[in-house]
Amino acid sequence: MRRYLSLTLSFIFAFILWSGNLAFAAEKEVTQENVNAASFTAKPGDIFYMNKSSNTYFVGHVAIAISSTTLVEIIGPGDHPHTTSIQDFYNRRGNSAVKVYRYSDSSKAAKAATWAKNYQINYSDAEYGFDSLLNYETGKMYCSKLVYCAYYYGADVRLNTSYASIGGATLKISTPSDITSSSGMSLVYTLN
Template identity: 35%
Template sequence: MKVLSRIVIAFLAVLLVATTFATTSQAASYKPKAGDILITSKKVTGAPFLGHAAIVTDDGRVAHISGPGAKPIVRTWASWKKDYPKIRVVRHKDANIAKKAGKYARTKIVPQKASYAIYPTLLSTGTQYCSKLVFQAYYFGNGKKNQF
């Protein structure tokens, strides 16, 4: 039950953040933009949950953590699209904030190589999961905590 409540808390936090963003559906002509949040309903390998989230970095790649036993990584857009062909894109209204979030994910979160674990502490950096990585990129990435 504790795990379920932690998941619900994390999900609600991501929804709260998403209210500041414009949402668009994935189209064949979609071009990744720094800070875009990518959400898919496809289950990640080994994870007990459905769905996955990632963020487009400032260099056009994708930062994410794929599940139990994984560490945060950055991969190419082409490889992401191949594994997750059906996605939902959430784009921040302010391109500068979005770019800073994408850069933060690439330069600060991924290099930490945190272990995958789901805990309700969204601000701790010792462990990561997919939506927490996205949340922290925006929370810490713009230089002003909690300024989405």
């Protein structure tokens, strides 16, 4: 009888500890420390940011998720807008961290993703280059301009911008850090 009582009390105690851990896990904030790459799921409109490295030139690189597995991006001179898998984006990062930012309005983010997908299909021959930020039909595109235009035209969202002197002209541009520091964007995942 004692053995049965001891076993029953042990079971009850273990159950209380286990159920307490479940409640704690449900309340725990999702951070880079408790989420791994395999468990992270991208949403349409998420912005993938790679910080400065040898393959992202001087200011970093951004791409926009169009699904849970696919991004639209343009990398640099000689490149054109194309789709790539999120895994390939991670694999190219070298020593750079990859950070994922999410816009607060998922409906608008999804609209931006749709615009980016359609842009990639209709303007797949666009060349990497700089010109007016809002003129996407000229055939000149760069990574953060693609993301900026996706949110501007696809979702009516104004992300942050900067000014730069390019070829003797001062142009309104959007850099990767402009995109990620914009109102409504929040860091949701980091892969170091």
